[in-house]
Amino acid sequence: MRVGILGSGLMGGKLGTIFARAGHEVVFSYARSMEKLKKLARSVHGKGHGSARAGTPREAAKEADALLLAVHWSRIEEVLSQTGDLSGKVVVTCSLPMNDDDTELVVAHTSSGAEELARMIPFARVVSAFNTVPSEVLFGVYEAKRKATRPSLVYCGDDESGKAVAAELIRDVGFDPLDAGPLRIARYTEPLALLVAELAYEGEGGPELAYRFEWFRK
Ligand SMILES: NC(=O)c1ccc[n+]([C@@H]2O[C@H](COP(=O)([O-])OP(=O)(O)OC[C@H]3O[C@@H](n4cnc5c(N)ncnc54)[C@H](OP(=O)(O)O)[C@@H]3O)[C@@H](O)[C@H]2O)c1
Numbered sequence: 001m002r003v004g005i006l007g008s009g010l011m012g013g014k015l016g017t018i019f020a021r022a023g024h025e026v027v028f029s030y031a032r033s034m035e036k037l038k039k040l041a042r043s044v045h046g047k048g049h050g051s052a053r054a055g056t057p058r059e060a061a062k063e064a065d066a067l068l069l070a071v072h073w074s075r076i077e078e079v080l081s082q083t084g085d086l087s088g089k090v091v092v093t094c095s096l097p098m099n100d101d102d103t104e105l106v107v108a109h110t111s112s113g114a115e116e117l118a119r120m121i122p123f124a125r126v127v128s129a130f131n132t133v134p135s136e137v138l139f140g141v142y143e144a145k146r147k148a149t150r151p152s153l154v155y156c157g158d159d160e161s162g163k164a165v166a167a168e169l170i171r172d173v174g175f176d177p178l179d180a181g182p183l184r185i186a187r188y189t190e191p192l193a194l195l196v197a198e199l200a201y202e203g204e205g206g207p208e209l210a211y212r213f214e215w216f217r218k
Contacts, residue, residue, distance in 0.1 A: 027060040
């Protein structure tokens, strides 16, 4: 599928690279320099069956089957002002609603970043995904894709067809997608992301951390 990346930093740069290696057509957009975006796109070539190029947010959104929104919370409105109309688009957001120094969620309990985003683009199909794992683990998960047991990745959203698109991308990265329900469940997944970050960055094991939910059915 065609995947537009809005924000090509730690998350967007790595996920976009993996999507392209997994066979998708990726457009990297929204970094402080176009040269960085071009370099990212060049680094993908020859490493899979997909393709990658650099573009503007508008170009990334045009004809995209899915968009990955991966910018700091403070930049969301600016990016959205550059994409053009996103009505009907699947927007997968990994962005967490953090304050400027990334120490606290500025939206929580009674709403979530994902729900606030959906209010900003009411005709888009917003799915919250990829925010509960650190960027450092993404290539490792992709490389371990063929192992029997995959790590889980929770996602949520109100539009079933948008969620199916997100689940395909989640699977392509190497995770086992776990549908957590409607978009309001992001009220729980976003704080979970902070727990994972705490374990990844403050714990002893390092940031290459993913998780797995298991049911012990009789
Ligand atoms: N990093 C993680 O492990 C992680 C995990 C879960 C969720 N998240 C969430 O995912 C989102 C993205 O995080 P990240 O770590 O990928 O952030 P990041 O590395 O800072 O990437 C953000 C992207 O936005 C671009 N950008 C920032 N300011 C800009 C400006 N003024 N003009 C144009 N481009 C600008 C950056 O450009 P440059 O490339 O030029 O810097 C970069 O490409 C955040 O909401 C974060 O909370 C992150």
